Amino acid sequence: MTLEVEKILDETGWRLLHELQQNARLSYTELGQRVGLSLPSVAERVRKMEEAGIITGYHAEVNLTTLGLPILSIIRLGSFVGESCGRVAAQASEIPEVLECYKVTGTDCVFVKVVAASMPHLEQVIEQLSRFSIASTSIVFSTPMKNRAITHELLKRAEATQENLL
Known part of the structure; x- marks a missing residue:
């Protein structure tokens, strides 16, 4: 992870990223309430995550069966x-x-x-x-797990594994 990304993804940055992965439609006001930041601070942090390429898009999840594609x-x-x-x-x-x-x-x-x-x-x-x-x-019969959120703990675990291999 680059220094720039590490700076953006402090504890609060990871919390914001987690909330957005769970529900990308949350308003900046709601996000701010969940992570303890003002609306302008949330907007700035999200913008920085987008510019750094951490957040690459926002998507609607579609129910394929409802659309006739079961x-x-x-x-x-x-x-x-x-x-x-x-x-x-x-x-x-x-x-x-x-x-x-x-x-x-x-x-x-x-x-x-x-x-x-x-x-x-x-x-x-x-x-x-x-x-x-x-x-x-x-x-595919079912999807027991879908779209796992990327967390700071996952990244730390991956980095620890890499360090143990060296």
């Missing part, structure tokens, strides 16, 4: 001989049902998170993906 799956993609992982990722990213795409290490080269309205719809998406990659699909 099937969520993780599809692992390998590459055909001579096909690059970058090209597989680029082609997969063009499919609207692909919500997220990760280039990974191991026997597969890309993981994608896919939504579908029905099993035939999912089958169609898998067929699209299979045109340029070997696909292996896992259907």
Whole structure:
């Protein structure tokens, strides 16, 4: 962590970041009440976190089932001989049902998170993906944990692990 980031993420900065990760729609007034700062101080600290690249965006969480997309799956993609992982990722990213795409290490080269309205719809998406990659699909039954907040304790634990390895 750089000195600038350490300066921004003092104890109060971490508390602000935690609150925003839990609910990014909190007003600056509410945030200030929760962490003991004035509205201008909260606004300044949040602005600094954005400028430093700590906060990179604010997003609405969408209920896919309510929208008619109840099937969520993780599809692992390998590459055909001579096909690059970058090209597989680029082609997969063009499919609207692909919500997220990760280039990974191991026997597969890309993981994608896919939504579908029905099993035939999912089958169609898998067929699209299979045109340029070997696909292996896992259907998500439930999400026991989602979007864990990044905390100061997590960062300290990671740094301690790094120090023990040296």
